[in-house]
Amino acid sequence: MPTGAITEYVNVAQVTLYAFWIFFFALVIWLHRENKREGYPLKSDPQRRVVVQGFPAVPPVKSYKLADGRPEGADALIGDGRGDSREIKLEPVGGWPGAPFEPTGNPLVDGVGPAAWAERQDVPDVTFDGRLRIVPMRADEDYRVVSRDPDPRGLPVIAADGEVAGTVRDVWVDRSEPMIRYLEVEVPTDAGPRNVLVPNMLVKLRRMRRAPAGYENKLHKRLIDSRPYEVVVKSVCAHHFKDAPVTKKPDEVTRLEEDKAMAYFGGGHLFALDRAEPFV
Secondary structure (H helix, E strand, O other), rough: OOOOOOOOEEHHHHHHHHHHHHHHHHHHHHHHHHOOOOOOOEEOOOOOOEOOOOOOOOOOOOOOOOOOOOOOOOOEOOOOOOOOOOOEEEEEEEOOOOEEEEEEEOOOHHHHHHHHHOOOOOOOOOOOOEOOOOOOEHOOOOOOOOOOOOOOOOOOOEOOOOOOOEEEEEEEEEEEOOEEEEEEEEEEEOOOEEEEEEEEOOOOOEEEEOOOOOOOOOOOOOOOOOOEEEOOOOOOHHHHHHHHOOOOEEEEEEEEHHHHHHHHHHHHHOOOOOOOOOOO
């Protein structure tokens, strides 16, 4: 019997190879099963109400202890099977399976399509030392706008329709990363002014086309030329600012409120000006 043979027909190399095959097959099944912790079980067209999970089945619930340790956000349940119980304000354009959906109301407010948001925890995000992560500059004196950059506070906000939607009231910064997250815009309404958060990545600062007579930005007097700056938001129109989501507290934003603000202004790229229709 040759060296390394267990029997006359089986040796250590064969056993090792077969063990690797079994391990690799089990690993693929385990990874595929773990991948179903979010988004499963699937549902077919609303008319059928068929639940689909495939093989392997959806894994059991797994919970994680979060770093903040707060009672309202200590545990994060993954794959709890609850799904999204919100009413989806969409309807198919046809009666056949797989027909595309179209909004039945205001898609930005209803949160459908690109304006959809996730049901995140309605608690603010925090830093590693337990402080609020995203705050307005008025709440933290350690942050300021450098003198060589234009200060957006006090500037008018121009929407996609060219109308003035409001005025920038403050800048919200991220304490964990050196960056601006939101601009707080004061929007006039019939019920009084309301402050909405506009994601900074959807904002552009530019020189005004024409400086209005007697205009002066008190927070930014250092101008290169005679035209002051203005803030441009091309994703939505001016009237859309009046329905934008707001925060419950003036100096605090929760994870859910962040997702709603991102979805509202991001979804405007499709829904605000009938951009879903073809150009030709």
